[in-house]
Amino acid sequence: MASVDVKGVSKNYGNITALKNVSLSMNTNGCIGILGPNGAGKTTLMKLITNIIKPSTGEILVNGTDVSNNPSAALRTVGSIIEQPEFYTYLTAYETMMFVCRIKGGTKEYCKSEIERVSEITEVNGFLNRKTGTYSRGMKQRLALAVALINNPDVIVLDEPTFGLDPKGMSDIRNALNRIRELRNSIIILSTHLISEVKELCDRVIIMDEGSIVYDSDTDSVEKSLRVRFYEAPADGLNSIANDPFMEDGGKTAIFRVRKEVPNYLIIQDLMNRGAKIRDVEESSGIEEKYLAIVGRRKD
Amino acid sequence: MVQETGKFGIVVSQYFRNYYRSRSFYLMLVISLLISGLMTYFSLKYVGNLHITFGGVSFNSLSSSLKERAVLYLWAFVLSYLPVFSAVFFGSPAISSEIENKTAYHIFPLPIRRSTLLFGKLTAAVAVSYIIVSVYTIFELISYLILFGSFPSIVFLYSYLLLLLFIISITAFTFLVSSIFNKNMYAYITVFLLYYLIFNALYIILDFLYNYNAFFLLSESASIIERVFIDINTTVPGSTSISLNGAGNGPIGIAAMVMVIYAVISIAGALILFDRKEVK
Numbered sequence: 001m002a003s004v005d006v007k008g009v010s011k012n013y014g015n016i017t018a019l020k021n022v023s024l025s026m027n028t029n030g031c032i033g034i035l036g037p038n039g040a041g042k043t044t045l046m047k048l049i050t051n052i053i054k055p056s057t058g059e060i061l062v063n064g065t066d067v068s069n070n071p072s073a074a075l076r077t078v079g080s081i082i083e084q085p086e087f088y089t090y091l092t093a094y095e096t097m098m099f100v101c102r103i104k105g106g107t108k109e110y111c112k113s114e115i116e117r118v119s120e121i122t123e124v125n126g127f128l129n130r131k132t133g134t135y136s137r138g139m140k141q142r143l144a145l146a147v148a149l150i151n152n153p154d155v156i157v158l159d160e161p162t163f164g165l166d167p168k169g170m171s172d173i174r175n176a177l178n179r180i181r182e183l184r185n186s187i188i189i190l191s192t193h194l195i196s197e198v199k200e201l202c203d204r205v206i207i208m209d210e211g212s213i214v215y216d217s218d219t220d221s222v223e224k225s226l227r228v229r230f231y232e233a234p235a236d237g238l239n240s241i242a243n244d245p246f247m248e249d250g251g252k253t254a255i256f257r258v259r260k261e262v263p264n265y266l267i268i269q270d271l272m273n274r275g276a277k278i279r280d281v282e283e284s285s286g287i288e289e290k291y292l293a294i295v296g297r298r299k300d
Numbered sequence: 301m302v303q304e305t306g307k308f309g310i311v312v313s314q315y316f317r318n319y320y321r322s323r324s325f326y327l328m329l330v331i332s333l334l335i336s337g338l339m340t341y342f343s344l345k346y347v348g349n350l351h352i353t354f355g356g357v358s359f360n361s362l363s364s365s366l367k368e369r370a371v372l373y374l375w376a377f378v379l380s381y382l383p384v385f386s387a388v389f390f391g392s393p394a395i396s397s398e399i400e401n402k403t404a405y406h407i408f409p410l411p412i413r414r415s416t417l418l419f420g421k422l423t424a425a426v427a428v429s430y431i432i433v434s435v436y437t438i439f440e441l442i443s444y445l446i447l448f449g450s451f452p453s454i455v456f457l458y459s460y461l462l463l464l465l466f467i468i469s470i471t472a473f474t475f476l477v478s479s480i481f482n483k484n485m486y487a488y489i490t491v492f493l494l495y496y497l498i499f500n501a502l503y504i505i506l507d508f509l510y511n512y513n514a515f516f517l518l519s520e521s522a523s524i525i526e527r528v529f530i531d532i533n534t535t536v537p538g539s540t541s542i543s544l545n546g547a548g549n550g551p552i553g554i555a556a557m558v559m560v561i562y563a564v565i566s567i568a569g570a571l572i573l574f575d576r577k578e579v580k
Contacts (some may be wrong), residue, residue: 005511013580047578050408050409051408051409052404052405052408052409052578052579053578053579054576054578071411071412071413072304072411072412072413073411074409074411075409075410075411078409078411080409082405082409083402083405084402084405085402085403085405085406086401086402086403086405086406087406088314088318088401088403089315089318090317090318090321090322091314091318091321095314095317096406099310099314100410102307102310103310103311103410103411104410104411105411131321144406147406157409241312265544294465
């Protein structure tokens with residue numbers, strides 16, 4: 001089983017501390033979503049894991065090997081997209097992938113089959129022999145994903161992989177990520193601004209703020225929120241549905257926090273049975289609530 | 301598993317491919333072909349009627365062996381500028397472009413030592429530069445063959461090998477400058493300023509004020525490429541150091557040593573800086 005261990009890592013840029021004594025253990029295959037506002041330290045953490053920068057203090061171990069001291073061994077089973085990578089403009093996608101595959105230890109024959117495999121997943125097979133200098137942003141991002149997936153890495157580090165893409169490009173990348181995630185043979189660390197991406201793809205969510213981890217939980221254990229607006233609330237109150245509903249709008253709106261697996265219709269049915277006249281119901285993810293609570297608190 | 305030496309070969313072929321397909325390579329090739337063409341034209345048309353003098357002796361009065369060396373000297377004199385331009389094109393942006401063009405995000409996370417990446421890229425840059433100067437050298441050999449009916453002496457080979465050493469040292473030097481900066485333009489400007497302004501200024505100051513030959517400057521040691529044929533020092537206008545013999549083993553050894561020292565120090569410096577390079 002693959003593992004990534006971040007042990008007491010800090011990163012300073014002059015007087016600015018981008019990451020403050022972060023410790024984190026990732027040792028279960030699946031997707032880990034890292035959320036946070038700009039400047040939270042997400043990209044810094046991604047760059048540290050992939051040896052693009054080195055920690056000021058602490059260490060990062062991939063499968064037990066220190067990334068800074070022994071990158072050749074530690075990064076052999078890591079694939080990554082950090083920020084918006086560019087490729088050597090005079091090389092084709094095929095040559096780019098062959099280079100990465102060979103550096104990661106693949107033989108020529110193995111690399112040929114690997115290129116075929118990842119090209120299919122990421123749908124780059126249509127432009128394999130074109131020089132990357134002629135690619136659009138979306139094509140480069142798909143190639144970056146293909147490069148990240150080559151040689152079946154144990155750990156895939158993705159820093160905002162859909163950033164700057166049009167809706168079609170975003171959907172293509174997400175579909176590819178979904179296919180990879182379903183295979184469940186790697187740890188995917190996904191840093192993003194988009195809560196919807198984490199909800200759709202990840203099993204664990206980490207929220208970062210001001211260089212620290214402020215929340216870390218399985219997405220399944222995060223409750224969802226149900227916002228119910230009434231024409232008329234139930235006469236006997238709301239406490240039977242949820243212990244602590246949050247009231248807004250002079251009692252005409254109630255926000256219920258319930259477990260993800262509870263079907264919405266059960267709650268609505270119960271309210272209606274007790275005489276409530278419901279205007280509308282809106283479900284939002286608990287991750288969103290958590291995230292907004294943390295970011296909102298900081299802004300306040 | 302591919303060992304670090306195997307990875308070196310993969311890196312060299314990758315960068316070599318990227319270099320020889322680049323616009324810079326074709327531009328340098330065109331420059332090399334133009335200069336080669338001009339030199340061939342003038343060699344074949346005018347070599348019997350040259351009015352230039354070598355140490356007060358007119359070209360036509362030179363002995364046939366000296367005439368042969370004089371022709372090779374003129375070709376090599378022009379040739380020694382090509383590696384500088386080539387190194388500026390391929391070496392100056394070598395490291396800075398990885399940051400400026402964001403290709404660092406692609407190569408830094410790879411399981412390979414930065415030293416292997418640097419040596420691989422340096423080898424590829426030296427190889428393409430050598431191809432460019434070799435085009436010129438082929439023209440030189442053909443012209444020589446037509447003019448004198450035989451191939452040049454072993455001294456020509458010395459000059460060609462010293463040229464390789466110069467290409468290695470000037471390219472390593474540009475890699476060092478490139479590893480200091482994150483912007484290509486700064487690296488280009490710094491290399492030009494250092495090589496053509498600072499080095500020349502230092503040479504003139506030391507020569508004119510202290511009558512001291514700044515043999516330790518890379519630009520000065522590069523002149524050995526032509527001085528192996530006739531030891532005329534043309535770095536400074538009006539310089540009085542003239543000999544119609546080729547430079548002996550002593551000057552060749554010193555120049556070679558200077559170039560090796562530049563190469564070693566530059567590579568060591570570039571390695572240290574590149575290893576610490578971060579993309580913020």
